[in-house]
Amino acid sequence: MARFNSIPWWRTRRTQDVAFQVLLLVGVVALVAILATNAMATIQRQNIATGFGFLNNTAGFDIIQTLIPYNETSTYGRVLLVGVLNTLLVASIGIVFATLLGFVIGIGQLSGNWLVARLCRAYIEVLRNTPLLLQLFFWYFAVLRALPGPRESWGVADVAFLNNRGLYLPGPHAEAGFGLVLLALAAGAIGAIWMAARAKRIREATGRITPVFPLALALIVVPPAVASAVAGFPLSFSWPALTGLNFEGGTVVLPELMALVVALATYTASFIGEIVRAGIQGVARGQMEASQAMGLTRGQTLRLVIVPQAMRQIIPPLTSQYLNLTKNSSLAVAIAYPDLVSVFAGTSLSQTGQAIEIIAITMAVYLTLSLLTSAFMNWYNARVALTER
Amino acid sequence: MRLLFAALSAFLVAIAPALAAGSPTLDRVKKNGYLRCGVNEGLPGFASPDSKGNWTGMDVDFCRAVAAAIFNDPKKVRFTPTSAKVRFTVLQSGEVDLLSRNTTWTMSRDTQLGLEFVGVIYYDGxxxxxxxxxxxxxxxxxxxxxxxxxxxxxxxxxxxxxxxxxxxxxxxxxxxxxxxxxxxxxxxxxxxxxxxxxxxxxxxxxxxxxxxxxxxxxxxxKEPLGPLVNQGDQQWGDLIRWTLFAQLNAEELGVTSKNVDQMLKSANPEVRRLLGVEGAFGESIGLTKDWVVRIVKGAGNYGEIFERNVGQGSPLKIKRGQNALWNKGGLHYAPPVR
Known part of the structure; x- marks a missing residue:
């Protein structure tokens, strides 16, 4: 077959497209290479220490909140781990509260009650339009100023104490046989999930609604209770007590953690509230009218018809809010919460002076957290996506 | 042949600045027309801005002394407030020429950061x-x-x-x-x-x-606080170090911002060398021979700076203690100018 186009190969659209992309790629690689060589040359010229060997050196400073054993003789590698866990802690608690509050605010905006709708609207406008750092300082110093000193603590039955050093609670310690209780709890939870799945199957097959909640609750509570009785209550507590200047024993929730969670949750909830409102309003009005015509109650309409459809529009922007909350948790350093940025990219950086390595590791950690969060949310999104039948 | 000659001369022109003795940092500062100095964000007595944006404090006055030595004008300084966390990076990256920010001299900082402490301006703890x-x-x-x-x-x-x-x-x-x-x-x-x-x-x-x-x-x-410069420009380090020593020597020899003009007529050979009446010591660090006159006139001697900012002339009222001169029971001991 004769070729109609007499354009030579180097002038075809395809060749040119590829050529430009190759050129761009070469340009980007060259730029990165130049920057890297320049940085290496400067570091060498100025005798700055390099490499990741510092991770095995002794850190020599203390951290106020550690989820894993840590002391002054631990290494910088351990500091990194402590920081990551502290960041994960504040981010995960923050995400739970932000989601709950966000849904309440979002649905509240659509309430028929004038006052509730306006209050939710005002909440969003105020929280969304002021800087997060300012809110963080507000909550931190509001919390600190409102609470009494350790010697004037507010106590509940000599078991829990609240003062400006934190919320002191009895600290649980697992004794021998505690594994049995956990096993029973896991078995009960699996049973409860199976029951819920069965109820859903029955509903989809026959339209009959079977009550699940009471039995599921019993399944979660009763087996661990029986197991712990059998094992002789294998859980002991250490009690907080005022010794000297401060409380000792028990576990403590730091005011920094409280302030950070409150600030992140309330701030992010204002964005989530808007996403939820938009999601619900995106569901066709006919859906609500149809479900009411079928005799579903208002609650059932919301739970079974509106929210599942709204979720499809809510999940993708909700994911980016979760990512924002995680990244915003790095403001922790301003109020002395020992997160990754504070202990690793802060104290460790200034002790070792290895800015490039430490900042690279810190960025890699945040990138990993973000990618994992989006991967999970994408999976969940695929699950709730419209399934054509 | 002509091409080779051209290439050779271009090469010579390119390396000429590197061959010429001198300090690239000093040349840059002179070209800019001002000294860039990293200081604390706000620590009364050491570096703090007032409501009009005028900086005061010991660390600030040290920057002014360096500016006076170079430009004969203590006002030719631009201050960069730096947090404890970023101070070294700011200096390493060349955003400032000098870091005068109540920074403790430690071995790891002196050897691993590519920086050089030039001396102790304040013995703290x-x-x-x-x-x-x-x-x-x-x-x-x-x-x-x-x-x-x-x-x-x-x-x-x-x-x-x-x-x-x-x-x-x-x-x-x-x-x-x-x-x-x-x-x-x-x-x-x-x-x-x-x-x-x-x-x-x-x-x-x-x-x-x-x-x-x-x-x-x-x-x-032990917290010996001192100014820092980047490693690799020996002459610039010398200039900063000897500015500090000049202030200490001026106090030791009784040269103050008020009497410096009369002191030029002093018969004491140490004073005459310090003030450049005899010898030309300033020229060896890229300055003029009246460099100490400029420093003392522009910023004062060490004792004046101390009393004005943290001592009896200030709200802090800190005693000289360890920060007195060696012959008055303190730790400050400057090598002589000779």
Missing amino acids: QGFMVPKKLKVTSAKQLNGANVCTNTGTTTELNLADYFRSNGLKYKVIAFEKNAEVLAAYDAGRCDAYTTDASGLYAERLKLKNANDHIILPEIIS
């Missing part, structure tokens, strides 16, 4: 401030205390060492900025505030009732 109502009179009584400080400094390490070696328990709450450390201490978040003693005196002034707080007698560390 870490201390504790506590509210009087706590009824604590010694740091040894701070068992179980919550201690506030700021991140990115040697204080966190000294604190850990002190409590560990004394078998005491403690919790450290480390903020990024001084303002938050003080606010948290004031709000009762912690029992004690720790930083360099000079800093405690300065921060105490900012509290509503400064008299309700005491600074404990224990000094738990």
Whole structure:
């Protein structure tokens, strides 16, 4: 077959497209290479220490909140781990509260009650339009100023104490046989999930609604209770007590953690509230009218018809809010919460002076957290996506 | 052949600045027309801006002394406020020519950061401030205390060492900025505030009732504070070092900003060498021979700077103590100009 186009190969659209992309790629690689060589040359010229060997050196400073054993003789590698866990802690608690509050605010905006709708609207406008750092300082110093000193603590039955050093609670310690209780709890939870799945199957097959909640609750509570009785209550507590200047024993929730969670949750909830409102309003009005015509109650309409459809529009922007909350948790350093940025990219950086390595590791950690969060949310999104039948 | 010649001359032109003796940093400063100086964001007595944006303090005055030595004008300085965390990076990256920011001279900082300490401008040590109502009179009584400080400094390490070696328990709450450390201490978040003693005196002034707080007698560390420059420009390092020594020598020889003109007629050979009446020592560090006259006129001798900013002429009222000259019971001992 004769070729109609007499354009030579180097002038075809395809060749040119590829050529430009190759050129761009070469340009980007060259730029990165130049920057890297320049940085290496400067570091060498100025005798700055390099490499990741510092991770095995002794850190020599203390951290106020550690989820894993840590002391002054631990290494910088351990500091990194402590920081990551502290960041994960504040981010995960923050995400739970932000989601709950966000849904309440979002649905509240659509309430028929004038006052509730306006209050939710005002909440969003105020929280969304002021800087997060300012809110963080507000909550931190509001919390600190409102609470009494350790010697004037507010106590509940000599078991829990609240003062400006934190919320002191009895600290649980697992004794021998505690594994049995956990096993029973896991078995009960699996049973409860199976029951819920069965109820859903029955509903989809026959339209009959079977009550699940009471039995599921019993399944979660009763087996661990029986197991712990059998094992002789294998859980002991250490009690907080005022010794000297401060409380000792028990576990403590730091005011920094409280302030950070409150600030992140309330701030992010204002964005989530808007996403939820938009999601619900995106569901066709006919859906609500149809479900009411079928005799579903208002609650059932919301739970079974509106929210599942709204979720499809809510999940993708909700994911980016979760990512924002995680990244915003790095403001922790301003109020002395020992997160990754504070202990690793802060104290460790200034002790070792290895800015490039430490900042690279810190960025890699945040990138990993973000990618994992989006991967999970994408999976969940695929699950709730419209399934054509 | 002609091409080769052209290439050769181009090469010579290119390397000429590197061959010429001198300091690239000094050349850059002269070209800019001002000195770029990294200072504290706000520490009364060392570096703090007033409501009009004028900087004052010992560290600030040292920058002015260097500017006076170079330009004969102590005002030719641009100050860059730096936090404890970023100060070294700011200097390493060349954003400032000189870091004069109450920074402790330690071995790791001197050897691993590519930086060079040029001397000690203030002998400090870490201390504790506590509210009087706590009824604590010694740091040894701070068992179980919550201690506030700021991140990115040697204080966190000294604190850990002190409590560990004394078998005491403690919790450290480390903020990024001084303002938050003080606010948290004031709000009762912690029992004690720790930083360099000079800093405690300065921060105490900012509290509503400064008299309700005491600074404990224990000094738990050696904190020789000094200015830093980047490694690799020996002459620039010499210029900064000898500016400091010139101020100390001027105090030792009784040369002040008020009497410097009369001192030019002094018969004392040491004074004559210092002020450039005999010899031309300033020229060896890229300056003119009247460099010390400029420094002392522009910024004063060491004693004047001390008293004006942190001593009896200031609200801090810190005594000379270790910061007196060697012949008055202190630690400052400058090598002679000769």
